[in-house]
Amino acid sequence: MKYLSWDETLFRDAEVFDPEYLPDELIFRDQQLERISSNLKPALHNSRPINMLCLGPPGTGKTSCVKLIFKEIAEKVESIIPVYVNCQLVSSNHGIFARIFEKVYGYPLPSYGIPFPKLYASILKKLVEKEKVLIVALDDINLLFDDKVMNEAIYAILKAHEDVEKVKTGVIAIGTDLKFAAKLDSRVGSIFHPDEIYFPPYGVYELFEILKQRCEIGFYKGAIEDDVIEKVAELTFEAGDIRVGLYTLKMAGVEAERRGSRKIEIEDVLKVFEGSRKVFLRKCVAMLDETEKELLKLIYSSEELTTGELFEKFKEKRKLSYTKFYNLLTKLENLRAIDLVFKNLKKGRTRVVMKRFEDNVILDALREA
Ligand SMILES: Nc1ncnc2c1ncn2[C@@H]1O[C@H](COP(=O)(O)OP(=O)(O)OP(=O)(O)O)[C@@H](O)[C@H]1O
Ligand SMILES: [Mg+2]
Incomplete structure (x- = not known):
């Protein structure tokens, strides 16, 4: 091979720097993880869980915390069906319930149009049959098409037990908008009293520890020193989103390899940082x-x-x-x-x-x- 010599890579696993990567451990989030799991506890005994609202600025671990708990539920808890919905990818109530259908039935909703009432009834029927509690996480709820859809969805999930007595459901709403509660209409407000869980932004020290932990699994030993990670943490703090830091680490690794170096230096970081920030911005803009x-x-x-x-x-x-x-x-x-x-x-x-x-x-x- 002429250009690539695989044995000289700095990366043990480059995927750990991708934004979708879910670590096994989320440091500095014990409080939030405990609150979420204790709110879900009633569902272990087939009772209704406590609804939640996870709020905080971008990149503060909201999605990761909920996904980590859902992963554990899927592996170990029989009585709960967790459904994760990214509201950016759905534009209607029907779309949200199609995701729920898929999780409850174990196969996708047939492509021919099923009217909403029928879809809804078939989901409730199956939940009763299987004696399972349904928990729906509505992530990035503030990016949902509009407030009306949001209200309809929460209402439909929570009022299920009025239609079918034995059905138990819960909602975890996740968003960045602190004024969220004001957007709920009175009908929803009367049945949705969520426990609010706040995710504060990380400081430089916390960013450093999180990025360092990621480097330990992502790079081979000795590929990056603490002072370089500190620099990335400072730049990340200024940029305001941890994802920029993760991407910068990955690109700095690529840059160091390109120079044929066995170590990532501060120069590599400085060289790729502006570019990383722009790529990140372009990704955000592309979503609009x-x-x-x-x-x-x-x-x-x-x-x-x-x-x-x-x-x-x-x-x-x-x-x-x-x-x-x-x-x-x-x-x-x-x-x-x-x-x-x-x-x-x-x-x-x-x-x-x-x-x-x-x-x-x-x-x-x-x-x-
Ligand atoms: N405490 C933590 N420990 C380890 N990694 C973390 C932690 N918090 C966040 N991350 C990492 O930062 C990235 C962003 O986290 P996440 O997607 O959970 O943030 P978010 O609060 O949902 O952001 P947004 O509001 O933009 O959706 C992920 O790659 C995640 O793995
Ligand atoms: Mg998120």
């Missing part, structure tokens, strides 16, 4: 739909505007209601592309759309996505 991209573009091609001013400008391009417009803005805020901040201006207290990046960084990402 056309309207969202257009709004983001308008924000980053304008001076700082109030939400009202931005709405007027955006209306010239797209016909939409203020509510729909505000939903789009909140989504961009949740993805950390912008901040919505209250300011005291001449005309009184108003919300202003603040940029989180240099204009050209976002405009480039939009062009390349």
Whole structure:
């Protein structure tokens, strides 16, 4: 072989740096993991579990904690069917229940259209038959198509026992939006009183420990020293998302290999960091739909505007209601592309759309996505 000599790789397992990788242990999250599992305990004895709302900024381990517990349930607990739904990938209540159907029945929903009431009834019937408790995690719930779908879904899952007495269900909602509770309508609010579990952002020290642990499984011994990981932790803290740090480590490893070095140096990190940050941003931008991209573009091609001013400008391009417009803005805020901040201006207290990046960084990402 001319270019690749496999025995000289620094990587023991490169996949551990991918964002989907689920570690066996999540450090600094004992409290949250214990809260989630104790809320689920009633389901071990065929009772209704306590509903939950996991909230916190991006990259704070919400998805990983719930997935880790679901993995354990799937392996060891007979009485519970855990269903994980990524709300970014579904756009309707029907879509959510199709995922539930698949887990409950063990095969996908037939592709011919089944009306919702029939789908719903068949899921409940099976749950009673199998005497199982259904627990649905609705992840990234703030990115769900709209608030109406969110309300419908939570309501449909939780009111199941009214339709069929023996059915037991629970919901774990996961999101980044602290104002989530305000979006629940009164009907849902009356049956959904979740235990709120907060995931605080990691400090530099915590980031260091998490990244170090990942390096120990991802790289061979001696491939990276603590001072280099410290540098990555500092840069990650500034960038605001641990995924940037994980990606930087991976790219720094590739860079060191390219130089033919057996060690990752700070120079490798500095060389790949900006690029890693941009790749990450491009991935975020690529997830947006056309309207969202257009709004983001308008924000980053304008001076700082109030939400009202931005709405007027955006209306010239797209016909939409203020509510729909505000939903789009909140989504961009949740993805950390912008901040919505209250300011005291001449005309009184108003919300202003603040940029989180240099204009050209976002405009480039939009062009390349
Ligand atoms: N405490 C931890 N220990 C080890 N790895 C962690 C920890 N917290 C987060 N990670 C890692 O960081 C990455 C992001 O975590 P995760 O997807 O769980 O965050 P999140 O809170 O769901 O973020 P988002 O709100 O953006 O969905 C994952 O690769 C995960 O393995
Ligand atoms: Mg998540």
